[in-house]
Amino acid sequence: xxxxxxxxxxxxxxxxxxxxxxxxxxxxxxxxxxxxxxxxxxxxxxxxxxxxxxxxxxxxxxxxxxxxxxxxxxxxxxxxxxxxxxxxxxxxxxxxxxxxxxxxxxxxxxxxxxxxxxxxxxxxxxxxxxxxxxxxxxxxxxxxxxxxxxxxxxxxxxxxxxxxxxxxxxxxxxxxxxxxxxxxxxxxxxxxxxxxxxxxxxxxxxxxxxxxxxxxxxxxxxxxxxxxxxxxxxxxxxxxxxxxxxxxxxxxxxxxxxxxxxxxxxxxxxxxxxxxxxxxxxxxxxxxxxxxxxxxxxxxxxxxxxxxxxxxxxxxxxxxxxxxxxxxxxxxxxxxxxxxxxxxxxxxxxxxxxxxxxxxxxxxxxxxxxxxxxxxxxxxxxxxxxxxxxxxxxxxx
Amino acid sequence: xxxxxxxxxxxxxxxxxxxxxxxxxxxxxxxxxxxxxxxxxxxxxxxxxxxxxxxxxxxxxxxxxxxxxxxxxxxxxxxxxxxxxxxxxxxxxxxxxxxxxxxxxxxxxxxxxxxxxxxxxxxxxxxxxxxxxxxxxxxxxxxxxxxxxxxxxxxxxxxxxxxxxxxxxxxxxxxxxxxxxxxxxxxxxxxxxxxxxxxxxxxxxxxxxxxxxxxxxxxxxxxxxxxxxxxxxxxxxxxxxxxxxxxxxxxxxxxxxxxxxxxxxxxxxxxxxxxxxxxxxxxxxxxxxxxxxxxxxxxxxxxxxxxxxxxxxxxxxxxxxxxxxxxxxxxxxxxxxxxxxxxxxxxxxxxxxxxxxxxxxxxxxxxxxxxxxxxxxxxxxxxxxxxxxxxxxxxxx
Numbered sequence: 001x002x003x004x005x006x007x008x009x010x011x012x013x014x015x016x017x018x019x020x021x022x023x024x025x026x027x028x029x030x031x032x033x034x035x036x037x038x039x040x041x042x043x044x045x046x047x048x049x050x051x052x053x054x055x056x057x058x059x060x061x062x063x064x065x066x067x068x069x070x071x072x073x074x075x076x077x078x079x080x081x082x083x084x085x086x087x088x089x090x091x092x093x094x095x096x097x098x099x100x101x102x103x104x105x106x107x108x109x110x111x112x113x114x115x116x117x118x119x120x121x122x123x124x125x126x127x128x129x130x131x132x133x134x135x136x137x138x139x140x141x142x143x144x145x146x147x148x149x150x151x152x153x154x155x156x157x158x159x160x161x162x163x164x165x166x167x168x169x170x171x172x173x174x175x176x177x178x179x180x181x182x183x184x185x186x187x188x189x190x191x192x193x194x195x196x197x198x199x200x201x202x203x204x205x206x207x208x209x210x211x212x213x214x215x216x217x218x219x220x221x222x223x224x225x226x227x228x229x230x231x232x233x234x235x236x237x238x239x240x241x242x243x244x245x246x247x248x249x250x251x252x253x254x255x256x257x258x259x260x261x262x263x264x265x266x267x268x269x270x271x272x273x274x275x276x277x278x279x280x281x282x283x284x285x286x287x288x289x290x291x292x293x294x295x296x297x298x299x300x301x302x303x304x305x306x307x308x309x310x311x312x313x314x315x316x317x318x319x320x321x322x323x324x325x326x327x328x329x330x331x332x333x334x335x336x337x338x339x340x341x342x343x344x345x346x347x348x349x350x351x352x353x354x355x356x357x358x359x360x361x362x363x364x365x366x367x368x369x370x371x372x373x374x375x376x377x378x379x380x381x382x383x384x385x386x387x388x389x390x391x392x393x394x395x396x397x
Numbered sequence: 398x399x400x401x402x403x404x405x406x407x408x409x410x411x412x413x414x415x416x417x418x419x420x421x422x423x424x425x426x427x428x429x430x431x432x433x434x435x436x437x438x439x440x441x442x443x444x445x446x447x448x449x450x451x452x453x454x455x456x457x458x459x460x461x462x463x464x465x466x467x468x469x470x471x472x473x474x475x476x477x478x479x480x481x482x483x484x485x486x487x488x489x490x491x492x493x494x495x496x497x498x499x500x501x502x503x504x505x506x507x508x509x510x511x512x513x514x515x516x517x518x519x520x521x522x523x524x525x526x527x528x529x530x531x532x533x534x535x536x537x538x539x540x541x542x543x544x545x546x547x548x549x550x551x552x553x554x555x556x557x558x559x560x561x562x563x564x565x566x567x568x569x570x571x572x573x574x575x576x577x578x579x580x581x582x583x584x585x586x587x588x589x590x591x592x593x594x595x596x597x598x599x600x601x602x603x604x605x606x607x608x609x610x611x612x613x614x615x616x617x618x619x620x621x622x623x624x625x626x627x628x629x630x631x632x633x634x635x636x637x638x639x640x641x642x643x644x645x646x647x648x649x650x651x652x653x654x655x656x657x658x659x660x661x662x663x664x665x666x667x668x669x670x671x672x673x674x675x676x677x678x679x680x681x682x683x684x685x686x687x688x689x690x691x692x693x694x695x696x697x698x699x700x701x702x703x704x705x706x707x708x709x710x711x712x713x714x715x716x717x718x719x720x721x722x723x724x725x726x727x728x729x730x731x732x733x734x735x736x737x738x739x740x741x742x743x744x745x746x747x748x749x750x751x752x753x754x755x756x757x758x759x760x761x762x763x764x765x766x767x768x769x770x771x772x773x774x775x776x777x778x779x780x781x782x783x784x785x786x787x788x789x790x791x792x793x794x
Contacts, residue, residue, distance in 0.1 A: 009445035009657070014433045022434050022653060033654060034431040036411045037419050037604050039733045048406040071606050072631070073468050075649040079631040107630045201650055207434050209468050209606055209652030231628050233504045234469070234476040250738075252472040253598055255606030256419060257430060258655070260406070336436045341647075 015330075016357070018366055019338035020150040020179065020311050022201035022208050023354035029206055032264035033257050040254040048263055049244055049254065055266035059204075059274070060196055060214045061187035066237060067214040068244040069262055071255040074178035074199025077211035079107050080235035081174055081197045082144070085219060087228050088112030091140040093171070095126040095156075098149035099342045100176060108144065111231060116140070122152050122343070123301050123313075128161045135169040143171045148180035150350060151341040153299075153313035154306050155184060160191040167192065172218050178202060181212075182269055183281040183310040183354055188214060195219040200258070203281070203310055205355030206265035210258040213237075265355075281358040285309035287393035288353060291367045295386030300348050310358070312351045313344070319379045322346050325370070333369045360394040412727075413754070415763055416735035417547040417576065417708050419598035419605050420751035426603055429661035430654050437651040445660055446641055446651065452663035456601075456671070457593055457611045458584035463634060464611040465641040466659055468652040471575035471596025474608035476504050477632035478571055478594045479541070482616060484625050485509030488537040490568070492523040492553075495546035496739045497573060505541065508628060513537070519549050519740070520698050520710075525558045532566040538619075540568045545577035547747060548738040550696075550710035551703050552581060557588040564589065569615050575599060578609075579666055580678040580707040580751055585611060592616040597655070600678070600707055602752030603662035607655040662752075678755040682706035684790035685750060688764045692783030697745050707755070709748045710741070716776045719743050722767070730766045757791040 017024050038045050049068075056067050070080055082104065086092060092113040094105045097120035108115045118134050120126050126145060135143075143166045148155050156162070159175065166173040172194040177186055181196075183203030188196050194216045201208035215223070215237065223238055230236040234252065242249035269277060289299060289307065292314050300313035316322045322339060326349070329335045338350035353362065367390050371383025414421050435442050446465075453464050467477055479501065483489060489510040491502045494517035505512045515531050517523050523542060532540075540563045545552050553559070556572065563570040569591040574583055578593075580600030585593050591613045598605035612620070612634065620635055627633040631649065639646035666674060686696060686704065689711050697710035713719045719736060723746070726732045735747035750759065764787050768780025 009435075009441045009448070009660075010432075012433055012435050012439075012441045015435050015439070017434065017436060019436050019438075022436060022650065025434050030431040034427040035407070036409055037414065037422050037598070038406075038409050038412050039414060039416050039419060040605065041416075041735075042409075042412070042727070042733065044406045044409045051406070071468075071470050071473070073649045073652065076468070076631045079629065103630070110626055110628050110630055199650065201434070201653075207652070207654040208437065208650040209655050229507055231507050232476065233500070233507055234473045252470045253419065253596065253605040255470065255604070255655075256598075257604040257658075258606050258652075261654075263406075330439070336439065338438075 013334050016335040016362060016365065018352050018357060018362055019336045020350045020352045021199070021354060023205060023352060023357040025207060026205055026268055026356050028268060029261050029264045033207065033261040035257070035260045037256050040256065041248065041250060045254060045256060046248060048259055052259060052263045052266065053244060055270060056212050056214065059182060059266060059269060062189045062214050062216065064188070064214045064216050066220060066241055068240065069210050069212040069259070070235070070240065071252060071258070072211050073208055074211050077197035077199065077213050078104060078176060080237065081195050081213060082107045083111055083230050083232045083235050084237050085142050085172060085174060085195060085222055086111040086113045087226055089114065090142065091138065092142045092144065093118055093134060093140040095120060095145040097122055097124060097126065097152060097154065098146060099151035100149055101146045104144045123154060125154055125156045125158065125306050126162060128158055128165055131162055132165050135165060135171065139169055140171050142174060144174045146176040147186065148177070148184060148308040148310055150179045150311045151344065153301050153308050153311045153350065155180065155308035157305055159193065163192045172222060179310055180308065182277065183358060184308065185278050188216065200262055202354045204265045205268065206261050210255055210262050281309040281353060284353045284358045284360055284363055285312060287360060287390040288312055288351065288363045290393040291363060291386040291390030294389030295367065295371060295381045295383060297381065310352060310354050313348045314351060315348055316346065317374065317379050317381065320374055320377055325373050328373050329369055335366060335369060363390050363394070410731050413732040413759060413762065415749050415754060415759055416733045417747045417749045418596070418751060420602060420749060420754040422604060423602055423665055423753050425665065426658050426661045430604065430658040432657045434653050437653065438645065438647065442651060442653060443645060445656055449656060449660045449663065450641060452667060453609050453611065456579060456663060456666060459586045459611050459613065461585070461611045461613050463617060463638055465637065466607050466609040466656070467632070467637065468649060468655070469608050470605055471608050474594035474596065474610050475501060475573060477634065478592050478610060479504045480508055480627050480629045480632050481634050482539050482569060482571060482592060482619055483508040483510045484623055486511065487539065488535065489539045489541065490515055490531065490537040492517060492542040494519055494521060494523065494549060494551065495543060496548035497546055498543050501541045520551060522551055522553045522555065522703050523559060525555055525562055528559055529562050532562060532568065536566055537568050539571060541571045543573040544583065545574070545581060545705040545707055547576045547708045548741065550698050550705050550708045550747065552577065552705035554702055556590065560589045569619060576707055577705065579674065580755060581705065582675050585613065597659055599751045601662045602665065603659050607652055607659050678706040678750060681750045681755045681757055681760055682709060684757060684787040685709055685748065685760045687790040688760060688783040688787030691786030692764065692768060692778045692780060694778065707749060707751050710745045711748060712745055713743065714771065714776050714778065717771055717774055722770050725770050726766055732763060732766060760787050760791070
């Protein structure tokens, strides 16, 4: 096989990762990743698990005892959450407003749930009135929602109200924060969210392959009162937690190096401060939005309050070649953005500003490169105006 | 929290890992682990997936198309294999001769299988005559066996015969090679094994958290003819394979850095050569066995042909303090071995010689340290004779 630089995975350049994850990684996290392996029952590893657990509680905004990280990806954590919370025959309601909420339905059905979907227009969030009407008509045991839908770029903005409604109607609330946690305000306890999971590779700034979750008191009750075993042994949290708590019962071999990396990522988050980190994500996103609109492009999410700072969806303008634009961005500029997912394939681009990548330089570079590429394709965009608007937003004007 | 060197995970020393995994890691694998993250749909990542797949086929000894690595641990790969191969109501036979085969039973039952166990004395392997008698009495759709039981240190030595018997009775054969693949001869195609999985952290010399598997033609038939969906979406190989083949359908976010590491581990294996690597494991194990016996200790597995080179089980001698011995080995010598599992807890030690760790220096150091610790406990062992015998075996005398 012929090998040329940048065409060989071994010489993979440091990409500018502005897709919907993975995001760029801080050097300290890379160093942690390659620290020596120790045994999965080594006291030093238990110490790292304890510190990880403590910092995850801060990140989730919770005091939940059942807080840990699974050796899987965000999709695995989605499955882990659902298999633990669902028993065959349970009624489940999924807020459907994107690809990832659709996936929740599929998994819940494989758990034997009777799933209803709350249809929400793509580009909108779940409306409390709509949820309440649905819960009145059809009571369920579990409601599952996605906080930040990476397929649409929408942030579910009224989670505390939605949680209250779920509880008033006897349902638990499970929330997917894969694309939001660490980049967007989230308070599991204050908002009374019963179960939450996330991934490592988006706003936490850690490579993919380890997935944190937390279960609160109502979710714990469900675990305790199950009449059937969790269909997955590997994801059975009642077993997994015994590896994480003082019992230290071997369940699986802890993903040692990924844990070193996650822990370092969590320390970086604590050093920056969650509030400052959320503000940084918002600041970068506002500049991106201003730049795209000044350039003459259209954001997919119309309502500014529903735009998730971590993933921006922008409509592919008429005359632009979707795949080619992304290819040139990647090959010529080393810059990755995402294409549209599901029904939005070919219609939107997904631009991530997550973790280390939520920075003004990424915004300016992306807008400059995109403007040039579109103009070269004969698409009429105001490239310079876009960069100027973004620069102004970054500098607080 | 007070921090002293070697008591803080950040300053974890380079342990000598002689437990039943994880094992020590080659420097090149650490370097690969911390190479820059790229996107999970990046052409460079696809290239690494392709090369990984090709090298995994060599490792498994197969031409199976369905060969890939899952973002999970060995236990997750066990579950992935079982959920794909079992439909509710299927009859399944598990060869029960250790802790890990017991886990197979638990998972198969959660899949809705009617599980029978073939009881084999711990310390022995499955006897073909015993299997045949059982299959005549109770035909099953799937037989599941562990190649190397880390809880007993036994290697299943007659897999080709067992596979033929399974097929003659219409059953598929699934084999767990978590503790053997890369350290002990294995030929999936030649031996006609239908499905095989492994972990990364034992004989492959890669950190824990990524798990290869391969499914052959009979297993593929089972997937194709299933009447029920696989109960796990995350482990549904019919979906996962579309991410690994030319369709490149997004299923989960590939564990980028763990893939870089696995690929580098596989290259090191190819550079050494599988035959040479197997011989190295055997050579080190024979020296360990000779040393332990010359020291006056007793190996748990009586029959030399059933002793797995990768994990040696040795009986804790009368008068020795199991936990204290392991603690002193770890804290004073930085050397980890494993305690007994299940009914062997407190009765055996498990000594791993896997991957990079399958080397004479580890054997000599372990025997020297163990001899000194046991003598300090007042246990009568011939420490010097043990080290001499091991040295002689290493030098081919």
